[in-house]
Amino acid sequence: MTPPDGPGQMTDHPITSDTIRVLGDRRSIRSYSDKEVTDAQVTAILEAARRAPTSGNLQAYSVVVVRDAETKEKLAKISGGQKHIETCPVFLAFVADLTRIEKAFQRHDGNLDNNNLEMGLMAxxxxxxxxxxxxxxxxxxxxxxxxxxxxxxxxxxxxELLGLPFRTYVVFGMCLGYPAEAPKQKPRMAAEGIIHYERYDADKALAVVDTYNAELKAHYESVGKPTADESWSADVDKKYAQRPRDHLRDALKKRGFDFR
Ligand SMILES: Cc1cc2nc3c(=O)[nH]c(=O)nc-3n(C[C@H](O)[C@H](O)[C@H](O)COP(=O)(O)O)c2cc1C
Incomplete structure (x- = not known):
């Protein structure tokens, strides 16, 4: 589908490539057509993805591919009723996985009981x-x-739903399918506040927020979504000021990750 705002911000830049265009045109898609995503496509996607760099060659991750309707329905429920999890043809769960590392430690009768923040972060x-x-x-x-x-x-x-063992947890999931919507691209903060050269400039980093609040407000209004005047700041304050997912440290500890 062709997005209403045309290709993304990066497309007109004099230096471009297929990869830059893919990234520059990207936007989150939450509605999918009936077109099938084949197993061969999923394999091709994941084989390419597995060439990603990995901390110390640990390869401390696993991926669970989910197509089963009942499992997706349950995952959607856990996610607060996000319908796109049910309707996407393929759902991928990206798992931080320390099981193989623990197995390596067992060569000298060791284990990961004393694992620390760094192990969890690397995975x-x-x-x-x-x-x-x-x-x-x-x-x-x-x-x-x-x-x-x-x-x-x-x-x-x-x-439990995905049969994950101790020393694993799902960092995030991903709904995939062919798009049945073409949402406008959500603007990003101005590069001058985000990209620094040689040394971080704290003034510039903060100065972009006011402009962005106005830009994001205009974006939301243009797609008919109500928003506060200071759109981004208000959203962040409302959603994240109250210690989000405060149970997470304990929950991950039970899964064998120590994020103390
Ligand atoms: C790690 C991660 C988790 C996310 N979780 C959700 C989610 O649970 N539900 C959702 O609808 N979008 C989720 N998003 C999508 C973001 O809301 C989206 O990327 C952001 O608003 C920017 O919009 P854009 O991707 O269209 O540019 C997530 C994005 C990331 C990177």
Missing amino acids: SIDASLVGMAAYVAADSLGIQGVMIGAMRNDPEAVA
Whole structure:
């Protein structure tokens, strides 16, 4: 489908490539056509994604491919009723996975009982890099979707549903399918506040927020979504000021990850 705002912001830049165009045109897609996403396509996407760099070659991640309607329905429920999880043809769960590392430690009768923040971070970063690589690989085939952080609403329930062992948790999921919507691209904050050269400039970093609040407000209004005057700031304050998913540290500890 052709987006109403045409190709993305990056497309007109003098330096471009197929990959830059895929990234520059990207937007989250939450509505999917009936067109099938084949197993061969999923394999191609994941084999490409698995070339992502991985901390210390640990490969501390796994991916669970979900097509079963009942499982997706249950995952949607855990995610606060996100319908796109039910309606997407393929759902991928990106799992931080320390099981193989623990097995390596067992060579000297060791285990991961004393694992620390760094082990959990490495596995979570690995899973995230593979996830983003899969997202880009899928997009290059015309298959798009949205990432689902709401898997962390209830890591235990997700783990049980997907048969995950101790020392694993789903960092995020991903709905994939052929798009049946062409949403306008959501604007990003101005590069001058985000990209720094040689040294971080705190003034510039904060100065972009006011302009962005106005831009995001205009964006939401243009797509008929109500928003506050200070759109981004108000949203962030409302959604995240009250310690989101405050149970997460305990829940992940039960799954064998120590994020102390
Ligand atoms: C790790 C991660 C988790 C996300 N979780 C959700 C989610 O649970 N539900 C959802 O609808 N969108 C989710 N998103 C999508 C973001 O809301 C979206 O990327 C952001 O608003 C920017 O919009 P865009 O992707 O269209 O540019 C997630 C994105 C990321 C990176």
